[in-house]
Amino acid sequence: MTNRETVQNAEPRDVLAIFADLASIPHGSGNTAKVRDYCRDFAERHGCTAVGDDAGNLVIRVPASAGYEGHAPVMLQGHLDMVCEKTADKTIDFLNDPLTLVLDGDELHADRTTLGGDDGIAVAMILAIIADKSLAHPPLEAVFTTDEETGMCGAAALDCSVLKSRMLINLDSEEESTVWVACAGGMRADVTLPLTFEAEARPACRVTLGGLAGGHSGSEIDKGRQNATRLLATALKPLPVRLCSLEGGLADNAIPREASAVVCGDTEAISAALAAFADEIRADACAEDKNLTVTVAPTAPARPMTEDAAARVLGFVTGAPNGVQAMSRDIEGLVQTSLNLGIARTGDSAQTVSFSLRSSVGEEKEALYRELCACAQAFGGTVSRYGDYPAWEYSEHSPLRELYARTYERVVGRPCAVKAIHAGLECGIFYEKMNAPDSISVGPDMRDIHTPQETLFLPSVRRVYAVVKEVLCAL
Numbered sequence: 001m002t003n004r005e006t007v008q009n010a011e012p013r014d015v016l017a018i019f020a021d022l023a024s025i026p027h028g029s030g031n032t033a034k035v036r037d038y039c040r041d042f043a044e045r046h047g048c049t050a051v052g053d054d055a056g057n058l059v060i061r062v063p064a065s066a067g068y069e070g071h072a073p074v075m076l077q078g079h080l081d082m083v084c085e086k087t088a089d090k091t092i093d094f095l096n097d098p099l100t101l102v103l104d105g106d107e108l109h110a111d112r113t114t115l116g117g118d119d120g121i122a123v124a125m126i127l128a129i130i131a132d133k134s135l136a137h138p139p140l141e142a143v144f145t146t147d148e149e150t151g152m153c154g155a156a157a158l159d160c161s162v163l164k165s166r167m168l169i170n171l172d173s174e175e176e177s178t179v180w181v182a183c184a185g186g187m188r189a190d191v192t193l194p195l196t197f198e199a200e201a202r203p204a205c206r207v208t209l210g211g212l213a214g215g216h217s218g219s220e221i222d223k224g225r226q227n228a229t230r231l232l233a234t235a236l237k238p239l240p241v242r243l244c245s246l247e248g249g250l251a252d253n254a255i256p257r258e259a260s261a262v263v264c265g266d267t268e269a270i271s272a273a274l275a276a277f278a279d280e281i282r283a284d285a286c287a288e289d290k291n292l293t294v295t296v297a298p299t300a301p302a303r304p305m306t307e308d309a310a311a312r313v314l315g316f317v318t319g320a321p322n323g324v325q326a327m328s329r330d331i332e333g334l335v336q337t338s339l340n341l342g343i344a345r346t347g348d349s350a351q352t353v354s355f356s357l358r359s360s361v362g363e364e365k366e367a368l369y370r371e372l373c374a375c376a377q378a379f380g381g382t383v384s385r386y387g388d389y390p391a392w393e394y395s396e397h398s399p400l401r402e403l404y405a406r407t408y409e410r411v412v413g414r415p416c417a418v419k420a421i422h423a424g425l426e427c428g429i430f431y432e433k434m435n436a437p438d439s440i441s442v443g444p445d446m447r448d449i450h451t452p453q454e455t456l457f458l459p460s461v462r463r464v465y466a467v468v469k470e471v472l473c474a475l
């Protein structure tokens, strides 16, 4: 059965027919040329102009429907690329093979791969709007970006000076009952502390602290979870030991679950002190961190850092800011500014410590960076920053947000929530490059995106599609 046949009796038919075509064209990040050609041909067949750029983005200009010629243009936006994940037993060449859609009642997924509902459903809804000549809408700028999933590179490279819209509807969210209205910006900051070591290796043991829950440094930074690297440094700092190395974490945007240190000292005394430390921490820990473990095992002789170097490493790791720094005053429960000590590594001549900084207020991100720099300098370190992405700041006045919320309640029969997210969205890039357009991010319910279990809920697609069309009609 073809993908089109799989969805032929499901609603909304026009959207799902296009979605089936998209699923049949491989479109993982970095491989979106063919799917962009499909979108360009589709748009041109329906009387629109479509212009691509070197980065792989596509901008489609859709004329206003009759009677809407004088209305202000509106931007509809989604991304062309998808994350390609599969189960171990599935054979597929993601560069060349189509996905196989599976319809299970009201749920759409793919055969043992990601579905690409994120964000193919946005592309399909926007193209269906372009094709439906019965709709009433202002002039539209449909913007399909590429490589969102690998660092929002398409949006970052897009020449936004060609865009005229002052309103932006981004369709890259996965929670139907929520209108997203702000997101965090962020950066990575790498701290380097120069190290010196003693000349002679000494008997040593390895201390490993693990069993912590960890989690995403954006969405789980406010859950009270312990940072393994910081905790281990805190445990070692008062002990009469010589530090040889301190390492922990796997990614700057994940809270470290495990850390280890090589130290020289009395192994029995270290074991006893750390066992007592672990008991104390466990007693106060959040439920997810109750499985904290600390082990001490012999290891090969190692060269300790000089006393001064070790004091600077432990002083910095325990003294640098970490975790939630500020909560939003506008949106209840939203973390506004945070940072995560993600990766610590000991090299031959330097200790590196990498942080992920986030804030939904651009100024606070910069202030936090300056605070981190000052702290690093106090311990003889330097900081380099990269991977900056801008915040989408909450605006109290948003006619688009109000219209969407009102329309949603009228069409669906229940209110939707207004939320901000402590992670990055392409809206942040457009917020900066288009000088703060009135923006919302919405989308139908999806589950387990970026996994082979990714599932799209078709009744939710019907509702969101209906609401978006009504909103366009009212603009």
Ligand SMILES: [Zn+2]
Pocket (backbone or CB within 6 Å): 079, 118, 119, 148, 172
């Ligand atoms: Zn997405």
